[in-house]
Amino acid sequence: MRQLALTLMLAVVMSVGVGYQMSAQARTSSLPDFTTIVEKSEAAVVNIRTTAKVSGNRQGPQGQDPYEMFRHFFGPDFQPPGGARPPQQGPRGRRAEPEERSVPRGVGSGFFISSDGHLLTNHHVVADATDIFVTLTDGREFKAKVIGSDQRTDVALLKIEAKGMVSLPIGDTKTLKKGQWVMAIGSPFGLESTVTSGIISALGRETGDYLPFIQTDVAVNPGNSGGPLLNLDGEVVGINAQIVSRSGGFMGISLAIPIDEAMRVADQLRASGKVTRGRIGVQIGEVSKDVAQAIGLPKAEGALVSGVEPDAPADKAGVQPGDVILKFDGKPITRWSDLPRLVGSTKPGTSAPLEVWRKGKLVNLKVSVAEIKAEKTAEAPAAPKAVETQKVVLGMTVVPVAADVQKKLRIKGGVQVTTVGAPASTAGIVEGDIILAANDTDITSPEQFAKVIDGLDSSRPVGLMVRSGDQTRWVAVSTAK
Template identity: 60%
Template structure:
């Protein structure tokens, strides 16, 4: 009996081992027998399936070209109306108990009355980037460095360098930096994002939550993912978290195929969906930034929308692809070319417009003053028209100044404590406003009133504001002892804010 039980136990262990081995080798274990995968319905016909790839050679090849980006900003804290968390701890007591309160065993600190505390540089955030040339050019995200007064780049070997902003583009979320002082830096090879396929293995290297040189892996979940942004994204299930922004998405050949940019999350952390900018799109922006310090885009002057299925059928289109023209800018490129409201744009210079959101990207890649062919569907047939592409006006808010020295110098604030800039045509169109100025710096009276950088001033008292020149003239005429009412647009809210000018 013992011998029989012993033999049964041996067979059971043997079958278990065979089953585990077969499962690992891509075979199927059925009823105690090893069956070839091709004998199992709906199974792969391959005899073996390779195991998970070994990422270690790829990481060793690429991680030294991935950098950590640390940003700082210069701030000034109000001496009244709030507690500065970066200042002297005794200020907390004065905030609650009055300006002349001296906490026990504390040394009284000199304090400014009225106006701002001295400016100080404080940490702003961390992100990632990667080196694309051995002389120090680095790609990262615009949102990583936007608003920073100082940018520090740390290599994988621990060396740290100050970085200069060559140029930045808010619309594509791409920025180009440059560091000096190191010869023959390690670089990443640029791949081809047009060859990507769903299910392909990819890696992300970056600094999630400030943890340098962190590697995560996953697969491509979707390509050309349209989220309503300017570019289509690569969707992956690679773990990307805050701090990974600007880092590379790498294929199994060790090539960069994307720039990690966004996550879709309800928690603020990774939840299975990450979005990367295709490297082909990113490099088109980088090349312009490197050459000109800014990005110039084409435009044709139309408002467009989606082609509904019912509309497509009524117009005789085979499908609902294309961009439906809802309005044509008078005197614009499209108007001069003969495009009319109601036309459906189905192609541009040989590129098919599959979705309405494709058109701005395709046109934007054309240089201004370029003559192109545009295909429209009108009255049941296709027509080809000649159009000369216009230029999208440059938006100072979309770019970090290429000249870092000039950007470090603050303009002189006016009597309201404000430094303002003109709005671009693109911003006014997006916000549906006809004028205004944007606050770039705020101190003194404006800061006390609660104004912030990026607020848009639409009116002062009963005077609509068109541009900086008119705003300066209006502020110069304000009474010294009477508060002025400023109509402020902040995000989607508009409100009146009283501000008393300084003498």
């Protein structure tokens, strides 16, 4: 009996051990194997080094020789690396004019998108470079030509005189998901063909730049810039471009340009050497939840129009400050930053429908997209002239807007703030601001403004359309007494 119990116990222990081993094997087998991807993709990734022309004299920040400290320790005959000699003396003992020389400027990465030698990298890798050298994995080096470079998206298209290059297949960024495995190949700190891997941490990451980024935890460092971000099918889904770091090195957050956006830029660069973008001439901002509630917008989405450039496409289409643009060319504007991307990628001359939210209603407009150019800056409104009437509303003293100010700002009616206190001051309204509307009602005079506010439900904030300088915004102000 005792022998039977020992036998059963041993069997249980063995089964547990086998189960643990199988579980460990299952966990191991579920991890991706990048070796095949590397074998197929590595030859398409290149190291990029650049040089720049500088003055031939080696001088420090204050015009001093940076090697003077070494001569202090090692004697006056010390020569810097490379055997550079002291400046030569010109006629009559004068120092000869320094000659220009090429010095290393930086390193980065890139990858071929076609077999004829076209490759992509970052704009910041090649910007201001005198010469660009591309080194392949087999050791061959070529001098590259910049076909075009776009600072706004940080994408550059280069070309080397070679054929039969291994190129990377282009993936579909629309299929990417958080948690998906990805891999990077590049030259961090000049270490060529370095492979790192991780997962996608976030999609559409906003950083204030023109494009939404792919955020990953793939180890990326200086020198990785311009290299590819690959999925498990070996397709390039992004261009590694930035890191979020307090140390200057990798701290777990890397950002890549979506490849579909980069390819759109590359196609234009290949065709014309530059990128042409559309514009409609509006200044926009975010729609907050309080403002959305105050103006009756079902969701806090869209792009709030704070200013319209005179005679610009949006102005001609009838867009007004205070409008919320919900759709452009049939595409929804979920975040305010979606609008400049959609408009920018639209060919100038295209007629596109606009759906805007105005005073509680949907309004459909049509805008003809123009080519982007520098925005004009409008003048600030002049100080109000002497007026006959004034009212205190929501803690602020308001007066009529002078006729010449209305003409200059291209507005009708409104009231101007001369002094301000709570609750208006708490909401951010300041002296000189002009109140154009309260919820869905246009404001025409101080008396009418007071009546409109008195007739509102004090349990809900009121949305005020406020003109500040050349900007128009919606402000939610409490009406509680």
